[in-house]
Amino acid sequence: MGLIVQKFGGSSVRDAERINNVAGIVTGAYMQGNSVVVVVSAQGDTTDDLIEKAAEINPKASKREMDMLLAAGEQMSSALLAMAIERLGFPVISLTGWQAGFLTHSTHGAARIRSIDGERIRKELDSNQIVVVAGFQGVDRFDDITTLGRGGSDTSAVALAAELRADVCKIYTDVDGVYTADPRFVKGAVKLEEITYDEMLELASLGANVLHNRSVEMAKRYHVTLEVLSSLEQKPGTLVKEAVKVEKLLIKGVAKDENVARIAVIGLPDTPGIAFKIFSLLASRKINVDIILQSIGRHNTKDISFTVPLSDKDSALELLHEKFDVIGAERIEADDNVVKVSIVGAGMQSNPGVAAKMFEALYDANINIQMISTSEIKISVLIDRKDGNRALTAVHDAFDFNAGK
Amino acid sequence: MGLIVQKFGGSSVRDAERINNVAGIVTGAYMQGNSVVVVVSAQGDTTDDLIEKAAEINPKASKREMDMLLAAGEQMSSALLAMAIERLGFPVISLTGWQAGFLTHSTHGAARIRSIDGERIRKELDSNQIVVVAGFQGVDRFDDITTLGRGGSDTSAVALAAELRADVCKIYTDVDGVYTADPRFVKGAVKLEEITYDEMLELASLGANVLHNRSVEMAKRYHVTLEVLSSLEQKPGTLVKEAVKVEKLLIKGVAKDENVARIAVIGLPDTPGIAFKIFSLLASRKINVDIILQSIGRHNTKDISFTVPLSDKDSALELLHEKFDVIGAERIEADDNVVKVSIVGAGMQSNPGVAAKMFEALYDANINIQMISTSEIKISVLIDRKDGNRALTAVHDAFDFNAGK
Numbered sequence: 001m002g003l004i005v006q007k008f009g010g011s012s013v014r015d016a017e018r019i020n021n022v023a024g025i026v027t028g029a030y031m032q033g034n035s036v037v038v039v040v041s042a043q044g045d046t047t048d049d050l051i052e053k054a055a056e057i058n059p060k061a062s063k064r065e066m067d068m069l070l071a072a073g074e075q076m077s078s079a080l081l082a083m084a085i086e087r088l089g090f091p092v093i094s095l096t097g098w099q100a101g102f103l104t105h106s107t108h109g110a111a112r113i114r115s116i117d118g119e120r121i122r123k124e125l126d127s128n129q130i131v132v133v134a135g136f137q138g139v140d141r142f143d144d145i146t147t148l149g150r151g152g153s154d155t156s157a158v159a160l161a162a163e164l165r166a167d168v169c170k171i172y173t174d175v176d177g178v179y180t181a182d183p184r185f186v187k188g189a190v191k192l193e194e195i196t197y198d199e200m201l202e203l204a205s206l207g208a209n210v211l212h213n214r215s216v217e218m219a220k221r222y223h224v225t226l227e228v229l230s231s232l233e234q235k236p237g238t239l240v241k242e243a244v245k246v247e248k249l250l251i252k253g254v255a256k257d258e259n260v261a262r263i264a265v266i267g268l269p270d271t272p273g274i275a276f277k278i279f280s281l282l283a284s285r286k287i288n289v290d291i292i293l294q295s296i297g298r299h300n301t302k303d304i305s306f307t308v309p310l311s312d313k314d315s316a317l318e319l320l321h322e323k324f325d326v327i328g329a330e331r332i333e334a335d336d337n338v339v340k341v342s343i344v345g346a347g348m349q350s351n352p353g354v355a356a357k358m359f360e361a362l363y364d365a366n367i368n369i370q371m372i373s374t375s376e377i378k379i380s381v382l383i384d385r386k387d388g389n390r391a392l393t394a395v396h397d398a399f400d401f402n403a404g405k
Numbered sequence: 406m407g408l409i410v411q412k413f414g415g416s417s418v419r420d421a422e423r424i425n426n427v428a429g430i431v432t433g434a435y436m437q438g439n440s441v442v443v444v445v446s447a448q449g450d451t452t453d454d455l456i457e458k459a460a461e462i463n464p465k466a467s468k469r470e471m472d473m474l475l476a477a478g479e480q481m482s483s484a485l486l487a488m489a490i491e492r493l494g495f496p497v498i499s500l501t502g503w504q505a506g507f508l509t510h511s512t513h514g515a516a517r518i519r520s521i522d523g524e525r526i527r528k529e530l531d532s533n534q535i536v537v538v539a540g541f542q543g544v545d546r547f548d549d550i551t552t553l554g555r556g557g558s559d560t561s562a563v564a565l566a567a568e569l570r571a572d573v574c575k576i577y578t579d580v581d582g583v584y585t586a587d588p589r590f591v592k593g594a595v596k597l598e599e600i601t602y603d604e605m606l607e608l609a610s611l612g613a614n615v616l617h618n619r620s621v622e623m624a625k626r627y628h629v630t631l632e633v634l635s636s637l638e639q640k641p642g643t644l645v646k647e648a649v650k651v652e653k654l655l656i657k658g659v660a661k662d663e664n665v666a667r668i669a670v671i672g673l674p675d676t677p678g679i680a681f682k683i684f685s686l687l688a689s690r691k692i693n694v695d696i697i698l699q700s701i702g703r704h705n706t707k708d709i710s711f712t713v714p715l716s717d718k719d720s721a722l723e724l725l726h727e728k729f730d731v732i733g734a735e736r737i738e739a740d741d742n743v744v745k746v747s748i749v750g751a752g753m754q755s756n757p758g759v760a761a762k763m764f765e766a767l768y769d770a771n772i773n774i775q776m777i778s779t780s781e782i783k784i785s786v787l788i789d790r791k792d793g794n795r796a797l798t799a800v801h802d803a804f805d806f807n808a809g810k
Contacts, residue, residue: 016462054488058492061488065484065491068484068501069484069485071480075477076455076477078473079459079470083467083470087462094470094473099549120548143504144504
């Protein structure tokens, strides 16, 4: 018995059948004596359909009106889910973001949650209602509807779990947990019972695509225990929390990130402050630089290569070409035919054999490493895009994940 | 220059092209120096689609959740219209019912407007914004979303016009005004320049299908001048207001109402209070009885026939059969193979020739009259359903509408 926040994504509520399935999960938890708050995304393709509809009318629609439009998606799915729960004979009420007390900043399309006034939800829980909340949305202090941006429903759920001091925030998705590698590409991938927030953050940012970073960061800050599990199968998922059970498993997972491009600034004068110029320029446009490699070029010059998200490549190049003269480079090259493969696990740094094992696995598979980057809990390599899946499998096979179970 | 409220129905905003057309009308009025508030319905079939979606999940969904679901329809259309207006380069903001200050009673699905707090709209108008308001919806005092029921967007528009003391409330539809008869069925039907509220009320309740009665009643109560006009053609429509210009046109229109059934209670004992028993029974279930005919039956009994809306026929019959013994009738018959044809016009009563002319036209067309009802401004006859359109044309032809122009 406790207070549970459950979150269901768009594919979990994409049609009547799936909504009825979710209603079964929700009422199951309620029948076990729990107070249940459900956060729900828009159905399946609703959000994309609405974006398309808007683009047809005005490709440069204001974000304020886009939020007004898109927020309707979760309003509809939450009402439909409430209806399905009603049909099963349970007391239920659906609430929009503003009804549920989500007050946000005014950055339409990517609003941050300012505070949650949980009074209405608490009142409904006190009268034994199941509460269904439209995720992804809130209102700013002008009473204008805002959205939290893509993946915002996870953030809604975690924020609500923090505000209500829920025992656990269960994130239902179409996978049944966090794996040591993407099971679509790596045959031997193993589901993890537990993972720390930090490891999850590295895996998410590396393209493991299970939870959005914002929600994991928020869960870490407010000590909300997350569980990632399947809405289609009844079995335990993966717990994301601070301290994890001591396991033999040193490496928690192998991830591939395709949203990456390499930019090379060639033939820079060998004077101090050049790297600073380039990276402060990119930072001014909020472009995240990841792996950095500096090397000696010909004729006393140097070359700086770095990776940026593929989605930022064009604006990074535009910016660098604008300031071409200030930088004083010979030329700028870009390559988006790359992919980043990483291994993640706490305490990796204290075990130097890990990196060696990873590089050896890649060598054995005849895969060339272009760049390397390491942190306390991860090792990333940049390789040719075509080698991505092979690298994933080779590295995964090299570490004995099954033994860790 | 003034303050105009414009209302656009679902077919006027059914796709991107229509929405752009509406944006043109709105900005045209704005460019003429007017303050413009636009009330918009959900796009085309959105409401019906949502009702269908809900029925698939829960055919007995609560009205509270239905309102939550359906209100999303106008939220989306108002955002899309605002985007189209943005594209034309005009300042615009869309507001949901609650943002626009619509406070309603809690009767979900058919909520009445309790009050409108026009502060937000006035603030936006003061900063020269075009304001697009989601029609058909509001919130009750628990902050729950309500809808005003079908046709509620007309009511939203008129209520807003009253609150803001607008100069005119323009109701844009897919017809270009109020006609002397339905132009789809009667070739010689003529558009009226003006009509009084009372005449419009009779025409609407008789199935002229242009404006909803609630909105006309509200316009009458708050002295809001309405104009019914086309969203597809630029030409004057029909003004609905208190005093109309003196015209030769005595009869304002001929209407056909197919939502009618005749019920006959046969062989009642000839004792006082029998009619009262029957009609108070029906009134208790809010079933409106229209034309009533009492006649002498066989063996010292009497028969009572009356019409009810076709949609209420089954519940009326059920009710009468429940109380069959109390009423003491021999049997109850029902006939839904009927249709009501009416002529409407102020001052008709003082001109006895009107009724005679109508009955003569029907006689000449060999159409049998089953029942007759008259009021100060209308004469209705019940006839066989198959004769409906012929009767409409025959009666319309008998009165010289073109001469009245």
